[in-house]
Amino acid sequence: MGLRGTGFLLQSYLMLAAAMYFDLGEQEEKCIIEEIPEDMLVTGYFLLEPWDMKTFTHSPHLGVTVTVRDPNHEVLMSKRYGKFSKFTFTAHASGQHYLCFQTNSTRFAVFAGERLKLHLDIQMGEHSINPTADRTKDHLETLENSLRHLIDQMIYITKHQEYQREKEETFRQISEDTNGKVLWWAVVQTSILLSVGFWQMKRLKDFFIAKKLV
Numbered sequence: 001m002g003l004r005g006t007g008f009l010l011q012s013y014l015m016l017a018a019a020m021y022f023d024l025g026e027q028e029e030k031c032i033i034e035e036i037p038e039d040m041l042v043t044g045y046f047l048l049e050p051w052d053m054k055t056f057t058h059s060p061h062l063g064v065t066v067t068v069r070d071p072n073h074e075v076l077m078s079k080r081y082g083k084f085s086k087f088t089f090t091a092h093a094s095g096q097h098y099l100c101f102q103t104n105s106t107r108f109a110v111f112a113g114e115r116l117k118l119h120l121d122i123q124m125g126e127h128s129i130n131p132t133a134d135r136t137k138d139h140l141e142t143l144e145n146s147l148r149h150l151i152d153q154m155i156y157i158t159k160h161q162e163y164q165r166e167k168e169e170t171f172r173q174i175s176e177d178t179n180g181k182v183l184w185w186a187v188v189q190t191s192i193l194l195s196v197g198f199w200q201m202k203r204l205k206d207f208f209i210a211k212k213l214v
Contacts, residue, residue, distance in 0.1 A: 020119075020120055020121075021117055021118060021119040021120065022117075022118060022120075023051055023115060023116065023117060023118075024048070024101060024103055024116045024117070024118045025103070025114070025115060025116065026062070026103055026114040026115075026116065027102070027103060028102065028103065029100055029101065029102035030100070030101055030102075030118075031098050031099060031100040031101075032098075032099050032120075033096050033097070033098055033099075034096070034097050034099060034122060035095070035096055035097075035160070035163070036091040036094070036095070036097045036124070037091065037094050037156070037159035037160050037162065037163045038091055038092065038093055038094040038159070038163070039090065039091065039092075039159075040090070040091045040124055040125070040156060040159060041088065041089075041090050041124070041125060042088065042089055042090070042091065042097075042122065042123070042124060043086060043087075043088045043122075043123045043124075043125075044066070044086060044087050044088070044099070044120065044121065044122050044123070045084075045085075045086045045120070045121045045123075046064060046066075046081075046084065046085065046086075046087075046101070046118055046119060046120045046121075047083065047084040047118070047119040048062065048063070048064055048083045048084065048103065048116055048117070048118050048119075049083070049116065049117050049119070050114070050115070050116060050117065051115040051116055051117045052115075062083060062103055062104060062116070063080055063081055063082045063083060063103070063104040064080070064081050064082075064083070064085075064101055064102070064103060064104065064118070065078065065079070065080045065081075065101070065102045065103075065104055066078070066079055066080075066081060066087050066099070066100070066101055067099075067100040067101075067102070068087075068089050068097060068098070068099055068100070069097065069098040069100070070091070070092060070093055070095070070097055071093055071094075071095030071096050071097065072093070073098070076089050076091075076092070076097075077089045080104060094159075094163045094166065095163075099122075101118055101120075103116060124152070124153065124156040125149065125152025125153055125155065125156050
C-alpha cells in the first residue's frame with residue numbers, strides 16, 4: 001500500500017471513530033433505514049475490519065457490496081468495494097431509503113463464520129467532509145469548504161423539515177378521513193339500532209293487540 005493509501009486509511013479511522021458501527025458476519029447482509037429528502041446527495045464512508053483486531057482474519061481480500069433502495073424498493077445503486085471506501089447517490093424521492101451492506105467472501109458458506117465490524121458515516125449534502133482531503137491546504141480554503149458544508153447541512157435540514165411537514169400533512173389527512181369514516185359508521189350503527197328497536201316495539205304492540213291484551 002502506498003503512502004496515499006496509508007493516509008486515506010488513517011484519515012478514515014479518524015473520521016469513522018465517531019461514526020456508528022455494527023457487527024456484520026461473513027457473507028451476511030444488513031440494512032439500515034435513512035429518511036432522505038428528495039434531490040439530496042448522500043455520501044457514505046465505511047471501513048470493514050475484524051471484530052477482534054487481535055484475531056487473524058481468514059479473508060484478507062474481503063470487501064463490501066453496497067446496495068441502496070429507494071422508498072419503492074427499487075435499486076438506486078449496487079456496487080462492490082474494498083474494505084474501506086466511499087459511495088455516493090442522489091435520492092430521487094423523499095422517504096425511507098434502505099442502505100444494505102453485504103460482505104464479499106469466496107469461502108463456502110459452511111466455513112464463512114468470521115465476525116466483522118463495519119464502521120459507517122453518512123453525510124448529507126454536496127460538499128461533504130472528505131477524509132482524503134489534503135490537510136496542508138491553505139487555511140482559507142479549508143474554511144471555505146467548511147462553510148460550504150455548513151450551507152449544505154442547512155439545505156438538508158430545510159428539505160428534511162419540508163419532508164416532515166409533508167408527512168405530517170399526509171398523516172393529518174389520513175386521520176381526518178379515518179375519523180370521518182368512524183363517525184359515519186357510528187351514525188349507521190345508531191340508525192340500525194333505532195330501526196330495530198322501533199320494529200321490535202311495533203311487533204310487540206301488534207302481538208298484544210292480536211291477543212287482545214291491550
